[in-house]
Amino acid sequence: MAVAPAAVPLAHGLDLAERWLRHLIEVPAALLVVAEVAILFVGIVARTFHAPIIWSDELAAILFLWLAILGSVVAVQRGEHMRLTFVVGTLSPRAQAFFETLAVGAVAVFLALLLHPAVEYLDDQSFVETPALGWSGMVRAAAMPFGCAVAVLSCLVRLARHAPRDVASVAVLLGGLAGLLHLGAPWLAGIGNGALVIFFVGLLGAGVIAGVPIAFSFGLATAAYLLATTSTPLTIVVGRMDEGMSGLILLAVPLFVLLGQLVEATGMARAMVAFLAALLGHVKAGMSYVLLGAMLLVSGISGSKTADMAAVAPVLFPEMRRRGMREGELLSLLAASGAMSETIPPSIVLIAIASVTGVSIAALFTAGILPALVLALVLALVARYRAGTEEDAAPVARAPASVVGRTLVVAVPALLLPFIIRTAVVEGVATATEVSTIGIVYALVLGLLVYRGGLSWRATRPMLVKTASLSGAILFIVGAASAMAWALTQSGFSHDLAALMARVPGGATGFLLVSVVAFIVLGSLLEGIPAIVLFGPLLFPIAKQFGIHEVHYSMVVILAMGLGLFAPPFGLCYYAACIIGQVPPEAGMRRIWIYLGWLLVGLLAITFIPWISLGFL
Structure with a gap:
């Protein structure tokens, strides 16, 4: 099909604009x-x-x-903000194109x-001065309008690549919805907390199901x-987001x-996995044990389930397939192990819930390690049982002691x-924020002097941009x-929720x-961090009223959230596991339900045996 002559300079101009942005x-x-x-x-x-x-923390x-604002703009430009695409993915290509627009x-x-x-x-922050550096608050607050402006431009460039009829349809839909809300404002204001259902169940749910990124569904x-x-x-929204x-x-x-x-780029993860495979690979369900052990170890380094x-x-997968x-x-097993290791420090969810x-x-x-070990033991027992059902599993010879020793020395x-x-955290050498820099420097030294596993200057910029x-x-x-939680609190929802939960039988x-x-x-529906940030401040005071230790309650809700996060058909991380493992979701x-079912049994044990969470405090 021939390309219209006018489309060529337009496409070139869009490419140029996107590249510069x-x-x-x-x-x-x-x-x-x-x-x-x-x-x-x-x-x-x-x-x-x-x-x-004295000024280092301030700077x-x-x-x-x-960094947070520019990183979110990069995610907008790359289409990497978290979103639920399960429902949209079942539609026709034509409908999918509309929902992408x-x-x-x-x-x-x-x-x-x-x-x-x-x-x-930004103007309000002109009256603020930082105590150590003496800088105007505008230096920091300028990130918000700058990021919004560049992100809007980036969205307009992306929209210019979509079909004009889809762009027009979306404009009519969003404009009509805004007009409807404007006309119905007196009625909405008059129904009190009934409006919460319309906005935070109806509108929010529609946005998430339609594939609008979760953060922006919250914001809208x-x-x-x-x-x-x-x-x-709306300056309140900006301030609360800040x-x-x-x-x-x-x-x-x-x-x-x-x-x-x-850890991945330097080959450190490969070294740990190679040792575990040499040590356990020959026993029944040995490679399953290796995967569980590797997830426990790597979860304590990266803090990100996808990275783990x-x-x-x-x-591991090529050898396990063989x-x-x-x-x-x-x-x-991969998805269940991701749910299992949610509390292994320094989990990002632990950091969010503390925040x-x-x-x-x-x-x-300190508390997060033992619950994860309990769930790892549960999964190991399930894997052992499941290994007996794999009729085509091939026997593997025990690795020689020399191989085990050599891989141990390397690992x-x-x-x-x-x-x-x-x-470093427990002994007070560094805070939870600072300790990651010790790990980064340690990994860089090992990568450059010991492992030399793919770390190069050429790979540095993509790695840093991906991090951002x-x-x-x-x-x-x-x-x-945070902005949404503030709105719910101001509406009186948190008080009503507390009263309702206090009356739970x-x-x-x-x-x-x-x-x-x-x-x-x-x-399952919101992804882990939004669920924790939104409902943590509302439910933790109620748990305290019931005499539940806050650390124990943290372990329970994090593991429950992780279970939903990896549960099909809506759990986002289940599909991340599919992509990483190159296995079709179906x-x-x-098979996953037997693993998730026994994880639920382990979670209930952790829920009603507080010592598992509190024993080492």
């Missing part, structure tokens, strides 16, 4: 990742020599908001709505609710994401990394969920059971 954001975003690592590591060294740098906090258009609308309030918020529902039912200015996504403890998110990529699976599955394991079994609830991060890091430096990270993009997507969800037992069910559902739809 990406360059404008990706380069400073990558540099900000490097700057944060350097600032925090220098701060640790200076404190070690009793010469603390890190200022740059962190810029709708997703981009909805993002553009929300960012355009925030642009003027972000400028007003919140902005629409405030505009239609209150006189609250507050939610710039807590210094969340700085650990991009740093641990970077650490996870370094990406580090382990490509190394030994006769079926595709569905591989996928089911929004005030629970001690050191206590969470020891990598195996030390999780223990270095945890010890993934971190920006995560932090933007935290910010949008069965007291603390009933509350724990309801929480397990609720977070399994929320983890292959695991039937």
Whole structure:
């Protein structure tokens, strides 16, 4: 089919605009990742020599908001914000194209709505001065309007590539919805908390199902609710997003994401897996044990489920296939192991829950290990049983002692990394935010001097940009969920929820059971961090009223959320496991339930035996 002559310069112009917009954001975003690592590591060294740098944390906090905003813009440009595509994926190609346009258009609308309030918020910050550096608050707050403006331009460029009829249809749909809400504003304001159902169930649910990125579905529902039912200015949304996504403890998110990529790029993950395979590969279900052990080890390094699976599955799956394991079994075990290891420190979810609830991060890091080990034991028993059903499983000879010893020697430096990270936090050498920089420096030294496994200058920029993009997507969800949680609190919803949950039959037992069910559902529908950020501040005070220890409750809700996150058909991480393992989703739809069912049994044991969570505190 011939291309229209007029389309050629248009396509060229769009390519050029997209390239420059990406360059404008990706380069400073990558540099900000490097700057944060350097600032925090220098701060640790200076404190070690009793010469603390008083402005280092302040500078890190200022740059962190810029990193979060620019990272979220990179995610917009690359289409990497978290979204639910299961429903849209079942539609015809024509319908999918429309919903893809709708997703981009909805993002553009929300960012355009925030642009003027972000400028007003910038002006408000002119009266603020940082205590150590003496800089105007505008230096930090300028990230918000700048990021919104560039992201809107990026969305417009992306929309120009979509079919004009789809763009027009989306414009009519969104414009009609805005007009309908405007005309119905008096009625919506008059029905009180009934409006919450319309905005935070109907509108939010429709956006998520339609494939609009989760963070922007949160943001649109919140902005629409405030505009239609209150006189609250949207500068409040900007301020709450700023507050939610710039807590210094969340700085650990991009740093641990970077650490996870370094572990994979340097070959450290391969060294750990090779040792476990040599040690256990010959026993019945041995490679399943290796996968579980590798997920426990790597989860303690990267803090990201996707990064964990990406580090382990490509190394193990070829050998597991060669030994006769079926595709569905591989996928089911990988997904279940991801849910199992949610509480292994330094899990990003642990960091998020500490940020929004005030629970001690050191206590969470200490408490998270034993629950994961209990679930690993449960999965190991299931894997042992399932290995007996694999009729075509091939016997494997025991690796010679020399091979085990050699792989151990190679793996020891990598195996030390999780223990270095945890010890540094528990012993007070570094905070949960700073300790990731120790891991990064350690991984760089090992990668350059010991493993030399693919770490190169050419790979550095893509790694840094990927870190910024993934971190920006995560932090933007935290910010949008924080604004939504504020709106729900102001509406009186939190008070009503507390009163309702306080009347749950069965007291603390009933509350724990309801929480397990609720977070399994929320983890499946909303992804882990939004569920934690949105409902953690509402439910933790209620748990305290029932006498439930906050650390124990944290373990319960995180593991319940993880169970939902990996449960088909809606769990986002189930599909991430499919992509990483290169296994079609339908292959695991039937087999995964035995693993998830026994994980639920293990979760109930953790729920009603608090010592598993609190025994080492």
